[in-house]
Amino acid sequence: MERTQTRRPTDRRLSRRGLTALSLLALTATALTGCASGKATGGDTGQATASSGGGTTTAKTGKVSIVVIGGKSDDPFFSTVKRGVEDATKLVKAGGGTVTYLGPANYDNLGPDVAKLTQTAISQNPTAILVPDWVPENQDSAIKQAIAKGITVFIYNSGGIEAANKVGAVKYIGSDDYQAGKAGGVKFAEEGAKNILCVNTVPGAANSEARCKGIKDGATSKGSSSKQLPLPSSNFGNPSAVTQAIKGALLQDSSIDAVVTIGVGDADSAASAIKQANVGSKVKLGTFDLSQSQLDRIKAGTQLFAIDQQPYLQGFYVVSMANQYLSYGVLPPQNPILTGPLLVTKDNVDKAIAGAKAGVR
The missing domain is CATH 3.40.50.2300 (Response regulator)
Structure with a gap:
């Protein structure tokens, strides 16, 4: 691709x-x-x-x-x-x-x-x-x-x-899911992330696989690395299961310094996992797609970006x-x-929040 x-x-x-x-x-x-x-x-x-x-x-x-x-x-x-x-x-x-x-x-x-x-x-x-x-x-x-x-x-x-x-x-x-992922991988690397975990709750789906591949290639192009955490698709929409899986991965591998999820529901779970694992000071969070909770975290500085399609x-x-x-x-x-893709970061989050209030973001 x-x-x-x-x-x-x-x-x-x-x-x-x-x-x-x-x-x-x-x-x-x-x-x-x-x-x-x-x-x-x-x-x-x-x-x-x-x-x-x-x-x-x-x-x-x-x-x-x-x-x-x-x-x-x-x-x-x-x-x-x-x-x-x-x-x-x-x-x-x-x-x-x-x-x-x-x-x-x-x-x-x-x-x-x-x-x-x-x-x-x-x-x-x-x-x-x-x-x-x-x-x-x-x-x-x-x-x-x-x-x-x-x-x-x-x-x-x-x-x-x-x-x-x-x-x-x-x-x-x-x-373009691959290019969107690549932009996210580059952004992580530019912000200092070296080992990115891409959480995939719909493994095998063309778009989610392309997203994680893009993250990996974007990170690699800047000297960082990324690996995928594939979860059973039944976990999609199950916040507790996704949270525990990400928390387990973070506790098992202390070198992980960034987590990206393929959708906003999983991003909320990732935020909980990062908090429960007590690694918020070193693990950056990003996600594909956009929701109010993502906007709030970006505004507060606890999430790096959301990739808005x-x-x-x-x-x-x-x-x-x-x-x-x-x-x-x-x-x-x-x-x-x-x-x-359009990356929503702290630099343009206010405009995205206005769009969310109008029901179109």
């Missing part, structure tokens, strides 16, 4: 953030035009149609019907994704279309369960399915089946452009772009459409 890069990580993030901001402005303009006119004004783009199967609304109804597959209902990250989905759904409904959200009950059997959800979505005969490609070996067959039936597919949140190209989806919308944008972009593409053939040329 590593790519040749000559610019600094901060330069890359700024350029990609600018790109997605421009896409949003264009998207909003076309959405408002579409709502005002009340009718389609264009057709497919040939390239997108070739890669996505259908690319138009159903011939029977002429209305857009979108199924979004995402995380479980009590996942803090996906509650923000759903906020973006819900806001974009207003545009879909204005044109007479529908959006349905499906998610697994838990993450114990993630790949097969999401593949089943994709089959459920196919049975509803939607015009589009929007799905993360978390576990390709389980999911890709179902995704390709959807495309073969003429259903337009967008990959978002996980998998990257490689996954989207492999299955024949229109675009990838989300963060801006989930609200993922939900909003993927639904809005699918709607505009299906309705009017409108499609930004950039692929992937990146929503992150």
